[in-house]
Amino acid sequence: MSIIIGIRAEELDTRAPLTPKYVKRIVESGTSVYVQPSQKRCFPDEEYQKAGAYLQTDLSNVDIVFSVKEIPCSKILPGKIHCFFSHTIKGQKNNMTMLRTIMEKQATLIDYEKITDSSGKRLIAFGKFAGYAGMIDALWIYGQRMQTLGCETPFSQVQQANKYQNLEQAKTAISDLGKTIKEHGLPFPIVCGFTGSGRVAQGAKEIYSLLPVRTIMAKDLSKISENVSHHCVYQVSFSLENIFTNSQNTFSREEYIKHPQQYHSIFAEYIPYLSIVVNGLYWAPKYPHLLTILDLKNLLTARDNPRFQTLADITCDINGSIEFNVESTSSENPCYTYNPFSKKAEYGWKTIGLPVLAVDKLPGEIPQESSEGFSEELYGLFSDLRNISYAGNLASSGLSATWHNATIVYKGELTENYQYLQKHLEGSLNE
Incomplete structure (x- = not known):
């Protein structure tokens, strides 16, 4: 039957x-x-x-x-x-x-x-579509954040994913943005870092690739100021071995999976060179944080106006790989700014701290x-x-x-x- x-x-x-x-x-x-x-x-x-x-x-x-x-x-x-x-x-x-x-x-x-x-x-899974919407929203938030800081960029033209009629219209808008960047340039280098290798990261990279993109290796990030072009954007993909290490400064994937408590994150070493981070890293409670509250505090203490201005935590594990992802958000209020000094989050992107996109229903923005x-x-x-x-x-x-x-x-x-x-x-x- x-x-x-x-x-x-x-x-x-x-x-x-x-x-x-x-x-x-x-x-x-x-x-x-x-x-x-x-x-x-x-x-x-x-x-x-x-x-x-x-x-x-x-x-x-x-x-x-x-x-x-x-x-x-x-x-x-x-x-x-x-x-x-x-x-x-x-x-x-x-x-x-x-x-x-x-x-x-x-x-x-x-x-x-x-x-x-x-x-x-x-x-x-909806992961690829979460990546699509998350990347669009990350570019939107970045543009709004930089405008708040008094810096006009072409990214201020981007809208939230759910404001477009459909995904095709959103992709057209991002492609048009890419043409603007290629023709008129940017005021400074834009570098987006991607973590994870699954559908989330694949979807996010697909959207980002609609811009004129140059790929760099994690080890070369510190050289980003040398021979840089303002008529493109940059991307860097981080593997687990780029991110985590043990007390001997080595990495073994097999050991990391079996004994993750023996590893800690070194991702904070890269964030001064990144403008946007899109996090698609799988996380479970046994694994170390990717970024901690202390990492963010140290960044903001050392630099009055850091390059890093938007974090899209598409995996959205509360207090997970991103320790300061303190709550999931809705598409109506998609972003909050986390202040590591007060340990408080305030909706929007206008206050001291780091804007965090933490929508746990991102595919719903392109339903x-x-x-x-x-x-x-x-x-x-x-x-x-x-x-x-x-x-x-x-x-x-x-x-x-x-x-x-x-x-x-x-x-x-x-x-x-x-x-x-x-x-x-x-x-x-x-x-």
Whole structure:
């Protein structure tokens, strides 16, 4: 018997896990789709109806509920399979109540973030689109920040990603900016540093490459003032070995992964030469910070007007790789300036400190394109779900290894790979 799927209405996000285009394909294959009506979703309800879906607020008749972001506890359906980005696998405190509720309601949680191939590579993600929007926003914030400091640059022409009609229009605007830089030049060198090598960094670099770019190596950053051109921008990509070292001033990737506590960051050595940093580095609590509050304090103490004026933390781990990323922001208030002396953050880019972009829903700023990209990847794995059985245990469910490994909770119980979350659940109760 074929499953019935549902698409829930997001509370705060305009994206969709499955677009009308892919819903149509699913319906044509013989699977029923129910869609909760939404005024926020970037695709009108009527498009889902035309695709053959049923519009229905009550999803209690479906087998699997697909959504994008975390689900409010009151909206978790008892006994149902829920697929979404739960942001629980690192034991995130804010989401332990939601995880506990899923277990109490005997529901099942499948997390997109853990849908990977045999090598651990993620198969479905919004990361590239987060990189697109994050880079656009970083250029926008940088232009506004420099204008606040009394320095006019062509970057003041850039808008926030969600102010453009679509991604194509945003790319055209960045390309036009590149032509301006190439023809008229910049008042000083602009250097953007990228961390991470995944989809986030790839998307950010794709946007940045619309400008006239020259690539330099991390080891050559201190020479950036020599033979510099003002008719281009510069980029530098940082590998783990550029960023972290141990007490012997060496780096081993294998050792770093197994014993990260033996390493510390040397990234602060580079930041005096950087204008913008785009952080796409994967981080977990066992890893060292990339930049600390002390690093920022030392930079601002040593230089009255440092070159480094914008940090786009696209990974957005609170107090994570960037210690002074103290809170996630929304697209309505995307940026705050962190003051390392007072240890306070103030929204905007006009105060003392460093402007930090910390939007945790960046793909939502280009919702149609990011939803289409995500849906294409999700649809490619959909055939594995068509004939699953929810009657027995996880082993007999018929879930492929891909989906099996992404199942955090099955019928109210943490699965074997995620038993470690029990200590985080208990810890959240004791706080």
